[in-house]
Amino acid sequence: MDNGATKRQKREVRSYLMSREPSIDRRFRPRPNKQLRLTFNDINESGESCSDCSDTESDYAATVDDEATKTTVTESSDVESGPQVFLRLRPVETPSKSYTISDCGSVFITGASNENSSNNVTKSNMEKHYSFTSIFDSMVGQRDIYDICVGPKIQEEESVTIMAYGTSGSGKTYTLQGDNMRAGIIPRALAHIFALYGCALYPKPQLKLINASTIILEDDAAIKEMQLRRQILAVCPDIQAQFQRFQLVIQGDHTFETKPMTDVSVMIWVSFVEIYNENVYDLLALSPRQANMAEPPRKNLKIVCNKGQVFIKSLTSIFVKSSEDALKLLKFGQQRLTYASTAVNANSSRSHCVFFVDILKFYRTGLTTQTSYKFCDLAGSERVDKTGTIGSRLKEAQRINTSLMVLGRCLDAASSSRKKPNPDVIPFRESKLTTLLQAPLLGRERLAMIVTVSPLDKYYEENLNVLNFASIAKNIIFKEPIIKQHKSRYSAFADCSQQVGPDRIYIEELEQENIELRAEIEQIKYEHVLQMQLKEEQLRKELTDTFKENMEFNLKQSEERMEKKLQMQQREFEVQLASIKRQYEDKIEDLQDEIEELKSANSDIEIIDDE
Numbered sequence: 001m002d003n004g005a006t007k008r009q010k011r012e013v014r015s016y017l018m019s020r021e022p023s024i025d026r027r028f029r030p031r032p033n034k035q036l037r038l039t040f041n042d043i044n045e046s047g048e049s050c051s052d053c054s055d056t057e058s059d060y061a062a063t064v065d066d067e068a069t070k071t072t073v074t075e076s077s078d079v080e081s082g083p084q085v086f087l088r089l090r091p092v093e094t095p096s097k098s099y100t101i102s103d104c105g106s107v108f109i110t111g112a113s114n115e116n117s118s119n120n121v122t123k124s125n126m127e128k129h130y131s132f133t134s135i136f137d138s139m140v141g142q143r144d145i146y147d148i149c150v151g152p153k154i155q156e157e158e159s160v161t162i163m164a165y166g167t168s169g170s171g172k173t174y175t176l177q178g179d180n181m182r183a184g185i186i187p188r189a190l191a192h193i194f195a196l197y198g199c200a201l202y203p204k205p206q207l208k209l210i211n212a213s214t215i216i217l218e219d220d221a222a223i224k225e226m227q228l229r230r231q232i233l234a235v236c237p238d239i240q241a242q243f244q245r246f247q248l249v250i251q252g253d254h255t256f257e258t259k260p261m262t263d264v265s266v267m268i269w270v271s272f273v274e275i276y277n278e279n280v281y282d283l284l285a286l287s288p289r290q291a292n293m294a295e296p297p298r299k300n301l302k303i304v305c306n307k308g309q310v311f312i313k314s315l316t317s318i319f320v321k322s323s324e325d326a327l328k329l330l331k332f333g334q335q336r337l338t339y340a341s342t343a344v345n346a347n348s349s350r351s352h353c354v355f356f357v358d359i360l361k362f363y364r365t366g367l368t369t370q371t372s373y374k375f376c377d378l379a380g381s382e383r384v385d386k387t388g389t390i391g392s393r394l395k396e397a398q399r400i401n402t403s404l405m406v407l408g409r410c411l412d413a414a415s416s417s418r419k420k421p422n423p424d425v426i427p428f429r430e431s432k433l434t435t436l437l438q439a440p441l442l443g444r445e446r447l448a449m450i451v452t453v454s455p456l457d458k459y460y461e462e463n464l465n466v467l468n469f470a471s472i473a474k475n476i477i478f479k480e481p482i483i484k485q486h487k488s489r490y491s492a493f494a495d496c497s498q499q500v501g502p503d504r505i506y507i508e509e510l511e512q513e514n515i516e517l518r519a520e521i522e523q524i525k526y527e528h529v530l531q532m533q534l535k536e537e538q539l540r541k542e543l544t545d546t547f548k549e550n551m552e553f554n555l556k557q558s559e560e561r562m563e564k565k566l567q568m569q570q571r572e573f574e575v576q577l578a579s580i581k582r583q584y585e586d587k588i589e590d591l592q593d594e595i596e597e598l599k600s601a602n603s604d605i606e607i608i609d610d611e
């Protein structure tokens with residue numbers, strides 16, 4: 001076996017989570033001020049065939065034509081740069097005394113004795129210094145994290161991957177999403193994006209990113225997208241109350257300015273994926289037949305590399321018109337994420353998840369640009385040996401640890417690439433996460449990593465691993481220009497733009513009007529069907545009401561008739577009763593008279609007898 005192969009094998013058996021003590025491993029020694037300069041070739045075309053990447057989305061075929069796309073150029077930054085690596089400390093009741101922040105505020109110092117540690121080496125008092133772009137102690141709130149880590153990139157319209165990395169329960173999800181009250185990075189970024197583009201936002205999905213290419217949608221396809229959007233938003237959870245709370249917080253914390261833009265239409269799309277047990281799942285997938293079902297069957301999607309572009313084949317992308325739409329979709333996807341209770345976090349994400357926000361701009365000249373934001377919440381690493389994890393949780397933990405280890409090895413390989421400048425040695429393909437994130441990991445796109453740490457003694461060893469990982473990332477310098485925005489020009493539009501004078505403008509306006517009118521017709525048709533349904537419902541209700549009214553009227557009338565009849569009969573009966581009464585009274589009178597007569601006759605007889 002040659003020397004290189006031996007080294008590679010060594011690297012493969014090293015565990016990122018159970019790494020050696022940093023002071024022993026030379027490569028893990030903290031090097032706060034030393035920076036490596038790297039030069040990377042283009043991302044190599046994947047072994048996976050690219051011919052199969054356009055076989056979906058037949059509706060769009062007409063516009064995927066290569067001929068239509070003249071050139072793909074990119075706006076890039078020539079400045080050498082590396083990933084920005086931030087450290088955030090989670091508030092805890094009794095923070096460990098083993099950690100301190102340097103006076104300059106950007107170096108994290110570990111190294112006091114740790115009685116809980118089982119490792120003899122970490123029991124030493126050796127100080128280790130870890131340098132960061134910024135360190136946020138437990139007092140720093142969500143607003144400052146956003147303003148420092150993400151806000152400037154969105155303001156500058158730069159594509160960026162924001163990755164939250166740390167041990168389980170250290171606050172990755174809290175940093176990215178926030179909780180009920182304290183909005184995290186994603187809601188703030190969405191509010192910022194929608195405020196930034198303001199009235200340039202186009203209300204219809206005219207452009208879409210399909211298989212990493214910006215495609216102009218045919219009218220039918222655009223209408224289908226609108227229908228899909230409506231369908232999925234209808235089944236999303238109601239977040240109105242939370243959204244209003246977030247709005248209040250965000251408006252209080254930031255003043256986002258709208259960019260003055262003319263002759264440009266901006267369209268925003270979101271996607272959401274989960275990588276669970278090395279399978280990639282679409283969290284926004286909703287086939288029309290299953291629209292009313294709670295849990296559609298999960299399909300493992302394929303990550304495809306095509307000419308340096310990485311994308312997930314057949315991933316659902318939803319056109320959004322507001323930050324509320326996007327947050328609804330985030331919540332919807334989040335409900336389908338795999339969570340479990342672990343020893344350190346009762347609601348622990350057991351998968352990596354990536355929320356994509358793609359901003360597509362369409363200029364009147366035919367130029368389109370694409371800016372992408374990836375918000376990546378990594379699953380928390382866990383010490384399976386200590387926490388006694390078993391069964392499916394153990395399998396999950398091992399998969400999580402393996403993919404995080406590969407991520408560490410990729411960064412490690414990237415940071416060593418000055419000596420071995422061949423990007424093939426970087427083991428991206430060993431995990432789905434690194435395959436998906438290879439562009440930012442290679443420095444082709446901007447990367448900001450937020451490392452979260454619970455500063456407690458019991459997590460000392462795990463935290464050292466996380467800090468070692470961060471220090472590798474922090475010390476990389478990418479010499480390749482960073483892609484800020486992808487640009488492409490469509491010949492159909494370019495031809496149009498070459499026509500001179502008011503005719504061209506007139507044609508463009510007519511085309512635009514045509515598209516808008518067609519969409520409007522579809523909308524009217526849809527509304528018409530809705531109205532018909534409403535009318536039918538109304539008619540049915542009216543008929544039922546009339547019928548009910550008639551029934552009630554008839555009932556009332558017959559009741560009245562019965563009442564009258566009853567009264568008449570009663571009266572007749574009373575008259576009869578009165579006449580019978582009178583007859584009997586007469587009879588009584590007669591009888592009384594007779595009695596009186598008999599009495600007087602009797603008294604006469606008695607007198608005669610006496611006499």
Ligand SMILES: Nc1ncnc2c1ncn2[C@@H]1O[C@H](COP(=O)(O)OP(=O)(O)OP(=O)(O)O)[C@@H](O)[C@H]1O
Nearest residue numbers: 090091168169170171172173174345348349379380
């Ligand atoms: N900076 C912070 N301020 C206040 N609360 C926090 C902070 N960081 C984390 N928490 C709280 O700690 C708990 C765990 O945080 P969270 O779920 O974000 O961790 P996690 O790193 O995403 O964990 P896992 O990887 O296991 O999913 C949550 O209840 C969260 O609200």
